[in-house]
Amino acid sequence: MTASATERLHHRNCHLCEAMCGIVIKTQGEEILAITGDEDDPFSRGHICPKALALKDVHEDPDRLRHPMRRTQNGWERVSWEVAYAEIADRIVALQAQHGRDSVATYFGNPQVHSYSALLGGAALARSLRSAHRYSATSVDQLPHHFAAYFMFGHQLLLPIPDIDNTDFLLVIGGNPLVSNGSLMSAPDIRQRLKDLRQRGGQLIVIDPRRTETAKIANQHFFIKPETDAWLLLALLHVIFQNKLVAIGPLADLVDDLTELEKITRDYPPDRVADIIGIAAADIEHLARQFAQARSAVCHARMGASTQRYGALVQWLVQALNIVTGNLDHRGGALFTTPAFDMLALSTSMGQRGAFDRRRTRVRNLPEFGGEFPVAALAEEILTPGKGQIRALITAAGNPVLSTPNGEQLDRALQQLDFMVSIDIFLNETSRHADYILPPTFALERDHYDLIFHTLAIRNTTKYSPPVFPPVADTRADWEIFESLVEAFEARDKPRRRSLLQTLRARWLTPRRALALGIRFGPHGAGWNPFSGKLSLSKLTRRPHGVDLGPLASVARERLRHGHGRIKLAPTVLTNDLARLERDRSAPESPAETLRLIGRRDLRSNNSWLHNSKRMLKGPERCSVLIHPLDAAARRIADGAKVRVESRVGHIEVTAVLTLDIMQGVVSVPHGWGHGREGTQLHVAATRGGASANTLTDEQYIDELCGNAALNGVPVEVTVITESRSS
Ligand SMILES: Nc1nc2c(c(=O)[nH]1)N[C@H]1C(S)=C(S)[C@@H](COP(=O)(O)OP(=O)(O)OC[C@H]3O[C@@H](n4cnc5c(=O)[nH]c(N)nc54)[C@H](O)[C@@H]3O)O[C@H]1N2
Ligand SMILES: Nc1nc2c(c(=O)[nH]1)N[C@H]1C(S)=C(S)[C@@H](COP(=O)(O)OP(=O)(O)OC[C@H]3O[C@@H](n4cnc5c(=O)[nH]c(N)nc54)[C@H](O)[C@@H]3O)O[C@H]1N2
Ligand code: SF4
Ligand SMILES: [Mo]
Numbered sequence: 052m053t054a055s056a057t058e059r060l061h062h063r064n065c066h067l068c069e070a071m072c073g074i075v076i077k078t079q080g081e082e083i084l085a086i087t088g089d090e091d092d093p094f095s096r097g098h099i100c101p102k103a104l105a106l107k108d109v110h111e112d113p114d115r116l117r118h119p120m121r122r123t124q125n126g127w128e129r130v131s132w133e134v135a136y137a138e139i140a141d142r143i144v145a146l147q148a149q150h151g152r153d154s155v156a157t158y159f160g161n162p163q164v165h166s167y168s169a170l171l172g173g174a175a176l177a178r179s180l181r182s183a184h185r186y187s188a189t190s191v192d193q194l195p196h197h198f199a200a201y202f203m204f205g206h207q208l209l210l211p212i213p214d215i216d217n218t219d220f221l222l223v224i225g226g227n228p229l230v231s232n233g234s235l236m237s238a239p240d241i242r243q244r245l246k247d248l249r250q251r252g253g254q255l256i257v258i259d260p261r262r263t264e265t266a267k268i269a270n271q272h273f274f275i276k277p278e279t280d281a282w283l284l285l286a287l288l289h290v291i292f293q294n295k296l297v298a299i300g301p302l303a304d305l306v307d308d309l310t311e312l313e314k315i316t317r318d319y320p321p322d323r324v325a326d327i328i329g330i331a332a333a334d335i336e337h338l339a340r341q342f343a344q345a346r347s348a349v350c351h352a353r354m355g356a357s358t359q360r361y362g363a364l365v366q367w368l369v370q371a372l373n374i375v376t377g378n379l380d381h382r383g384g385a386l387f388t389t390p391a392f393d394m395l396a397l398s399t400s401m402g403q404r405g406a407f408d409r410r411r412t413r414v415r416n417l418p419e420f421g422g423e424f425p426v427a428a429l430a431e432e433i434l435t436p437g438k439g440q441i442r443a444l445i446t447a448a449g450n451p452v453l454s455t456p457n458g459e460q461l462d463r464a465l466q467q468l469d470f471m472v473s474i475d476i477f478l479n480e481t482s483r484h485a486d487y488i489l490p491p492t493f494a495l496e497r498d499h500y501d502l503i504f505h506t507l508a509i510r511n512t513t514k515y516s517p518p519v520f521p522p523v524a525d526t527r528a529d530w531e532i533f534e535s536l537v538e539a540f541e542a543r544d545k546p547r548r549r550s551l552l553q554t555l556r557a558r559w560l561t562p563r564r565a566l567a568l569g570i571r572f573g574p575h576g577a578g579w580n581p582f583s584g585k586l587s588l589s590k591l592t593r594r595p596h597g598v599d600l601g602p603l604a605s606v607a608r609e610r611l612r613h614g615h616g617r618i619k620l621a622p623t624v625l626t627n628d629l630a631r632l633e634r635d636r637s638a639p640e641s642p643a644e645t646l647r648l649i650g651r652r653d654l655r656s657n658n659s660w661l662h663n664s665k666r667m668l669k670g671p672e673r674c675s676v677l678i679h680p681l682d683a684a685a686r687r688i689a690d691g692a693k694v695r696v697e698s699r700v701g702h703i704e705v706t707a708v709l710t711l712d713i714m715q716g717v718v719s720v721p722h723g724w725g726h727g728r729e730g731t732q733l734h735v736a737a738t739r740g741g742a743s744a745n746t747l748t749d750e751q752y753i754d755e756l757c758g759n760a761a762l763n764g765v766p767v768e769v770t771v772i773t774e775s776r777s778s
Contacts, residue, residue, distance in 0.1 A: 056080030062595035063516030070232035070239040093599035094512040098240030108664035116490035117524035140539030154442040156184035160449020167502040168562035172530025179537040190425040194759040195362035202622035205614025207405030211385035213349040218383040220348035225355025229264040237508035262712040274714040278764035279328040284368035285319035290339035300377035308621035347383025358762040380607035387610040390505040391513035392569040399613040425758030433464040443470040452480040453659040458745035478732035491529040495519040514597030641766040648765040659723035662736040674724040674741030679715040693773040703742035720744040
């Protein structure tokens with residue numbers, strides 16, 4: 052930093068979670084002096100969470116990788132980008148020539164969807180590889196939402212978003228927005244929004260095996276036994292049908308299968324369901340009536356309800372509940388967004404509405420969804436010999452060793468690969484297995500636009516953020532890395548070579564130009580008319596706080612055009628799956644007294660990768676197991692005791708925390724921990740490694756219908772190691 056450097060203010064969106072908070076970054080030369088909330092951002096209104104400051108920590112982190120690296124017998128050595136691209140392309144092209152296209156796999160992690168340019172560039176890389184082995188964090192996350200949307204509405208991106216600013220009744224199942232800041236409902240400052248909801252007389256009801264931070268500010272919280280949410284929803288629908296509370300409203304002419312759904316739900320009266328789920332029949336009955344009779348109501352089910360064995364059933368039934376009570380496309384209910392960059396229209400125009408079961412995995416015969424296989428199958432596809440075995444893997448923006456089920460199996464599998472490349476800012480639990488690590492620029496060194504999260508937000512807004520800094524050291528933008536790899540593959544492999552026109556188009560159509568076109572010709576765009584007053588990228592550049600495009604509106608008729616134009620209340624693929632729900636109930640795999648593992652998030656974590664910041668790491672130990680005092684007593688476990696948590700696939704050692712906030716029969720361990728492994732370079736994280744919850748989660752424990760990992764509900768046992776508090 053030079054003494055004369057002037058202070059500057061940069062306005063942008065924080066890209067770390069889905070909330071898209073507006074932030075103001077004060078810099079002087081290369082230094083970040085402060086990060087604060089942007090009061091003038093129309094969406095976040097000045098709100099930020101503690102994680103915003105982690106942007107500075109990651110940006111400046113001495114452990115951040117600053118140049119491409121190649122593994123040698125004597126450890127890592129620095130290589131130039133050109134050498135790295137050439138050597139990687141040689142290996143990948145040779146492997147594919149010898150063992151077929153499917154011998155090379157890709158895994159894209161969560162930060163990929165938080166960078167528009169990485170997202171657009173990554174798609175080109177996957178296309179160029181032409182391998183069936185495509186994996187991403189989607190199948191440890193929101194896959195069931197896409198699955199239900201695809202079958203009910205005809206497009207995987209037709210996800211209705213809760214209108215929480217206007218609703219009278221919000222039913223949250225398996226989500227903890229107070230900590231996550233809202234997921235598949237981008238909602239900065241959710242605490243205030245939920246307070247406002249209660250202040251205007253609205254109701255907030257939370258269904259969760261843990262009395263979460265969100266449950267604590269709700270009107271009512273019900274504990275529910277893990278994995279039983281589908282039963283609850285079937286019972287709610289039962290009450291609504293039996294009491295003639297169905298009122299679809301203006302969309303009625305578009306809705307198919309109402310009688311079919313009514314017939315199905317006859318078998319689920321509250322008094323049958325009560326014991327299964329752990330909520331009294333009278334409470335189920337009351338909840339159903341409240342929901343149906345509220346002026347507006349919306350049910351939103353998230354991670355706990357998605358990453359469980361019946362996630363697809365749950366997401367289907369949630370939308371069915373919203374629809375039959377007239378809350379789809381209704382103010383205060385669940386509405387489709389109209390974003391400035393319209394991914395829905397774009398994907399429709401490219402014929403990509405979604406797809407299911409066009410192919411299956413080699414080893415376990417699991418179905419593809421949306422062009423990807425479930426990541427729960429990744430390790431076995433590497434470990435099992437035969438035609439189509441994965442021999443090389445490219446990971447980008449992902450840490451699947453810590454984030455996918457049976458992470459230890461994947462950890463072993465990665466050691467067996469012939470070749471691996473990681474595009475990551477850190478040398479972490481996953482990238483330590485790579486032969487090459489290519490370090491991308493981090494958030495503040497690239498421009499930013501939320502392609503995905505504006506599509507999933509509770510209000511239509513839009514914002515573009517230019518870069519704050521030039522690329523640090525010898526790093527390159529993710530998309531440039533992808534594009535360079537594609538070109539290097541082509542140079543070595545004639546059949547995949549694009550035509551001159553295609554190459555010229557790819558070179559011209561940079562992510563930024565694609566963004567500009569998308570906005571200009573999107574629903575709010577200026578089109579060819581420079582005087583229209585409507586949106587263009589250059590106009591957005593002049594509005595650094597972002598632009599408000601108004602509350603969600605009733606646009607279903609127009610939006611459903613991108614799907615099958617109608618609403619299918621009882622798609623066969625889902626109704627057929629009810630047999631599995633019933634079968635598992637009558638022949639359970641483990642005894643009723645088995646403890647069930649669930650996850651949890653905390654405000655200063657972001658999955659696995661903010662633990663190298665001292666600021667994020669300080670305070671009491673967070674990687675602990677929560678257990679009910681009665682379950683603890685039965686196992687002679689005292690508060691603070693060191694315990695062993697064990698599942699079919701592995702075990703971890705953590706500290707027990709006794710609390711009445713967790714339901715009896717359930718224990719909770721957060722994911723994303725388990726640092727300090729040999730060969731990683733995360734000096735701060737290693738000081739408090741914790742253990743990985745995904746050492747316990749089981750790659751065989753999945754939603755068999757859609758292939759999503761069941762990270763919640765996993766059978767575990769807890770035993771004491773040291774009887775009392777060790778300190
Ligand atoms: N048990 C359990 N497991 C879970 C969950 C759970 O609730 N319970 N949650 C699941 C969910 S919802 C998700 S989304 C997944 C996340 O799973 P992953 O995406 O596989 O894991 P992350 O921890 O998000 O890892 C992100 C990686 O991206 C790197 N990174 C950060 N920024 C950039 C960038 O700009 N470019 C590149 N190239 N790399 C970058 C980080 O260093 C890190 O290695 O975890 C899942 N796993
Ligand atoms: N601070 C912070 N914010 C984040 C993240 C983070 O790591 N840290 N991660 C981001 C990501 S990638 C995502 S996907 C979102 C996730 O956002 P959310 O889904 O809102 O967050 P979770 O904390 O995973 O909430 C899942 C809840 O489901 C409950 N649960 C578990 N099993 C069951 C069950 O069987 N039934 C029911 N009804 N509930 C169950 C858990 O107790 C938990 O409270 O958060 C995002 N925001
Ligand atoms: S809530 Fe999310 S977007 Fe907002 S400051 Fe925190 S991490 Fe960033
Ligand atoms: Mo996620």
